[in-house]
Amino acid sequence: MLEARLYLLQRASAMLLVPLLLAHLVMILYAIEGGLSAAEILGRTRGNLLWAAFYGLFVTAVAMHAPIGLRNILREWTGWRGRSLDFATLGFGALLLGLGLRAVLAVTV
Amino acid sequence: MQDTADREEMLTVEIWRGREDGALQTYRVPRRESQTVLDVVTWVQRNEEPALAYRFACRVGMCGSCAMQVNGKPRWTCRTHVSRVAENGLLRIEPLANLPRIKDLATDMAPFFEKWQGARGRHEPTRTRHEPMAPVSSESPARKAANAGIECINCAVCYAACDVVGWDENYLGPAALNRAWTLANDERDADKAGLLQAVSQSGGCHSCHSHGSCVEHCPVGLNPTAGIAGLKRMTLAALMKGEL
Amino acid sequence: MMRASRNHPGWWAALGHRLSGLALALFLPVHFLVLGLALDSDAALDSVIAWTDQPLVKVAEWGLVMLLTLHLGFGLRVLALEFLPWRDPLKTLISLGAGASVLAGLLFWIVAL
Ligand code: HEM
Ligand code: HEM
Ligand code: SF4
Numbered sequence: 001m002l003e004a005r006l007y008l009l010q011r012a013s014a015m016l017l018v019p020l021l022l023a024h025l026v027m028i029l030y031a032i033e034g035g036l037s038a039a040e041i042l043g044r045t046r047g048n049l050l051w052a053a054f055y056g057l058f059v060t061a062v063a064m065h066a067p068i069g070l071r072n073i074l075r076e077w078t079g080w081r082g083r084s085l086d087f088a089t090l091g092f093g094a095l096l097l098g099l100g101l102r103a104v105l106a107v108t109v
Numbered sequence: 110m111q112d113t114a115d116r117e118e119m120l121t122v123e124i125w126r127g128r129e130d131g132a133l134q135t136y137r138v139p140r141r142e143s144q145t146v147l148d149v150v151t152w153v154q155r156n157e158e159p160a161l162a163y164r165f166a167c168r169v170g171m172c173g174s175c176a177m178q179v180n181g182k183p184r185w186t187c188r189t190h191v192s193r194v195a196e197n198g199l200l201r202i203e204p205l206a207n208l209p210r211i212k213d214l215a216t217d218m219a220p221f222f223e224k225w226q227g228a229r230g231r232h233e234p235t236r237t238r239h240e241p242m243a244p245v246s247s248e249s250p251a252r253k254a255a256n257a258g259i260e261c262i263n264c265a266v267c268y269a270a271c272d273v274v275g276w277d278e279n280y281l282g283p284a285a286l287n288r289a290w291t292l293a294n295d296e297r298d299a300d301k302a303g304l305l306q307a308v309s310q311s312g313g314c315h316s317c318h319s320h321g322s323c324v325e326h327c328p329v330g331l332n333p334t335a336g337i338a339g340l341k342r343m344t345l346a347a348l349m350k351g352e353l
Numbered sequence: 354m355m356r357a358s359r360n361h362p363g364w365w366a367a368l369g370h371r372l373s374g375l376a377l378a379l380f381l382p383v384h385f386l387v388l389g390l391a392l393d394s395d396a397a398l399d400s401v402i403a404w405t406d407q408p409l410v411k412v413a414e415w416g417l418v419m420l421l422t423l424h425l426g427f428g429l430r431v432l433a434l435e436f437l438p439w440r441d442p443l444k445t446l447i448s449l450g451a452g453a454s455v456l457a458g459l460l461f462w463i464v465a466l
């Protein structure tokens with residue numbers, strides 16, 4: 001059952017996102033103290049497997065969570081239905097996953 | 110100061126006339142003590158507008174046939190006192206939202222009841238009438254969960270209050286899903302798997318966003334949001350066991 | 354037209370949740386593209402970071418972080434409603450709790466930035 005599966009994926013990813021987002025928030029707060037620079041960010045993240053795993057997980061969870069939410073919003077607020085909507089939001093998920101993993105690569109390798 | 114003894118206090122009442130393309134029409138209705146919104150509509154029908162179409166039966170909050178939008182909110186009109194809902198002596202009475210309009214205050218309730226069927230809202234018995242009655246403990250958690258939801262009077266107030274019903278024509282809605290939840294907790298029901306499948310279709314329990322408008326408006330104080338959340342958990346458990 | 358039947362905390366919470374989720378979903382691809390600039394060179398990333406130092410962009414970033422807090426708080430509300438056993442009085446508590454967590458979050462960001 002597609003709806004039940006999507007529901008499971010969305011709630012599971014939401015639960016996973018709670019600690020990840022809190023960590024990211026704390027990180028942002030800590031990082032912007034005294035201004036941000038590429039050197040500072042990359043100095044933290046480059047070659048660090050822990051950060052790579054953290055952001056990799058983050059990207060994966062978001063790439064599941066956001067498209068499902070978007071699908072609901074589009075269904076309910078625009079009347080877009082059916083296969084084309086499923087594929088469009090799946091595409092958005094793939095885009096997030098692709099760009100996200102590329103970003104993780106960029107800052108950790 | 111106005112002396113109510115010689116000058117009758119009046120309500121300004123706007124009532125929807127016609128079908129989808131109708132209009133509000135204004136009436137002046139005398140204010141009475143302990144007056145309900147249904148009393149107001151009845152007064153208009155008897156004194157001003159004999160052709161006014163509306164529904165009611167029991168007048169005591171049992172049958173669920175008298176629901177209308179009153180000043181923008183769905184209400185059971187026979188148990189709604191004017192004193193609680195009139196805003197500066199003004200009442201705006203319209204047909205129940207989210208349902209096709211037939212005439213004036215009467216809506217077509219067919220989609221509402223069809224969705225009860227869609228949610229597999231009818232009991233599938235485990236026994237025939239020739240067998241003894243199934244013993245059901247009133248103390249079991251499942252029975253308690255079912256009991257919390259069985260007093261529904263099918264008034265469609267929750268259905269009119271729910272935004273998702275208005276946004277998604279497939280959405281089964283709070284009343285039908287609440288009914289499914291009571292059956293899912295009924296030990297005497299024979300087809301749990303079929304029920305969980307019915308509420309997992311597109312437009313089933315997973316479409317509910319827990320807005321809580323149904324709880325907010327249900328006149329008998331039921332909590333469809335909690336029941337739907339229960340269905341969500343039950344379908345997840347079935348999904349993970351590979352039974353969905 | 355705003356329907357009277359929508360005017361209760363649960364509905365406003367759901368609207369806030371939806372709009373913040375939508376905004377975050379639109380922001381993320383941009384966020385990822387900017388971080389991806391580090392593939393080219395550190396300087397490319399730095400130039401964007403320098404751009405974000407403008408007051409207007411700072412305000413937007415600050416708004417974004419607020420949205421995140423908002424979505425988190427209201428998301429926890431939904432998860433609590435769906436996965437914790439609750440009865441009617443608790444519903445208000447859960448909404449109040451979400452509201453309080455959002456407020457605390459907002460206050461935190463106002464103080465922090
Ligand atoms: C919707 C979710 C997200 C929001 C709202 C968000 C927001 C932010 C903000 C406001 C900053 C600070 C940047 C600045 O002040 O210029 C930041 C930094 C950053 N974000 Fe995100 N972000 C999100 C998700 C992600 C994800 C999924 C990743 C994974 C690749 C990520 C990776 C980073 C990195 C690497 C930094 C630099 C932090 C550091 O200094 O170490 N973000 N984010
Ligand atoms: C702290 C982590 C998060 C939690 C706990 C969370 C929780 C939730 C929950 C429970 C829902 C379902 C709402 C419903 O259908 O009633 C939801 C919807 C949504 N989320 Fe998140 N979320 C989180 C992070 C994110 C992030 C990072 C994004 C964006 C990139 C996002 C985007 C969305 C969108 C677009 C929706 C659809 C909203 C709707 O249907 O009204 N969420 N979120
Ligand atoms: S809780 Fe669910 S069923 Fe009730 S009004 Fe909200 S969306 Fe509709």
Ligand code: SF4
Pocket residue numbers: 260261262263264265266267268283284287326327328329330331333
């Ligand atoms: S759940 Fe409440 S509001 Fe909905 S139909 Fe039943 S009695 Fe009416």
Ligand code: FES
Pocket residue numbers: 165166167168169170171172173174175176185186187188
């Ligand atoms: S007339 Fe029966 S419930 Fe109102």
